[in-house]
Amino acid sequence: MPQPTTTPVRTPVETPTVEPNPKLLPAEICPQQKREMASPDVSP
Amino acid sequence: MLVRDPELSIAGWLLLRNAQRLRERAFSRTVEALDHDSIKFVHTSDQIFQIHPVEPAVTGLMAACSANTWSRDRLANVPISRPGRSALSDPELVPMLQDLADILAAEAGQAFTSSYYPGIPDVQIPDEHVGVVMHALQREMDREGKSRQRYPVEFIDLPKERQRALAERRRWWFQKFSITPERWATGHWSVWDVSEDEMPEMVPI
Numbered sequence: 670m671p672q673p674t675t676t677p678v679r680t681p682v683e684t685p686t687v688e689p690n691p692k693l694l695p696a697e698i699c700p701q702q703k704r705e706m707a708s709p710d711v712s713p
Numbered sequence: 714m715l716v717r718d719p720e721l722s723i724a725g726w727l728l729l730r731n732a733q734r735l736r737e738r739a740f741s742r743t744v745e746a747l748d749h750d751s752i753k754f755v756h757t758s759d760q761i762f763q764i765h766p767v768e769p770a771v772t773g774l775m776a777a778c779s780a781n782t783w784s785r786d787r788l789a790n791v792p793i794s795r796p797g798r799s800a801l802s803d804p805e806l807v808p809m810l811q812d813l814a815d816i817l818a819a820e821a822g823q824a825f826t827s828s829y830y831p832g833i834p835d836v837q838i839p840d841e842h843v844g845v846v847m848h849a850l851q852r853e854m855d856r857e858g859k860s861r862q863r864y865p866v867e868f869i870d871l872p873k874e875r876q877r878a879l880a881e882r883r884r885w886w887f888q889k890f891s892i893t894p895e896r897w898a899t900g901h902w903s904v905w906d907v908s909e910d911e912m913p914e915m916v917p918i
Contacts, residue, residue: 693858693865695821695850700718702857703814704805706821708849709794712842712894713887 720808722746722755728771735812735889736907737771740778742809743788743904752778755809757787779905788904793892803852810902812912813890817883819915821850824879825866832878833885846880847871 695706717726721742728741745753751761752774762784766777778784794804806814824830838846847868858865868876887897891906912918 690863693854693861693863694825695818695854695866698818698853698857700720700811700814701805702853703818704808704811705797705803706850706853707806707810707814707817708803708846708852709806709897710804711845711849712897713884713892 718808718811720811725755728774732771733911734909735912736904736909737775738812738912739809739890739907740775740788740904741771742811743791744774752784754784754787756791756807760787762787785905789906790901791904793897793900793902801856810890812916813886815916816886816913819913820882820886821868821879823915824868824871824875830875830878832874832881836881836884838877838880838884843877843880846883847876850879 695703698706717723721729722745724747725741725744728744729738732738732741743754743756745755745758748761750765751763753761760783762778762781764774764777764781764784766773768776778788791809792807793810795807797803797805851865851868854865854868868879871879884894887893889908889910891902891904896902
């Protein structure tokens, strides 16, 4: 019985993807900006 | 808090280190200076109040301030907001309400990131006011996004039920700091009516 031949497989090279800049979240802003974001001019 | 908030006095900073509950923390942030047997507050810094604490703790200091009619009254009438710092900025909460600001920012973030984000059943808010609140929250995010050249999250992109939940939670937290819609109209809050709950875990301190 003939030996099965193996075909060398070329591993595809992945193109590095550029991570999109994550959106700015409220937790990332500074304390003074958080006091502004609380919007005390708008009724609770 | 390893670095002192520039709005916080040294006395307030030391007190805050030993304050666990929302009311104690709000009180600590009102303290401008402590002297031999007197205290000054941030919002009435031209007035000195004689106090006689009997317990060397934040709660003891609060009890002493409550025993003095004038200091008790000043702590029952603290402004909610102050004008924006420039023509381009909006009014902001006074620094004594920094915990409220931190909590609301954490809540606003969780509206985008939490898998479960329910509203508050006891809080009723009209649809149009939910929209007003979302617009107000977006103002500062847009301004900061421009200065950092990053796109901010968009509150209007949240599902409607999450927008409503966020508005309800905002009202609920304001109320924890004694600011109901009726109180808000007066422009003042009271340290004595702040909740005695502990700081929520979602806000790192």
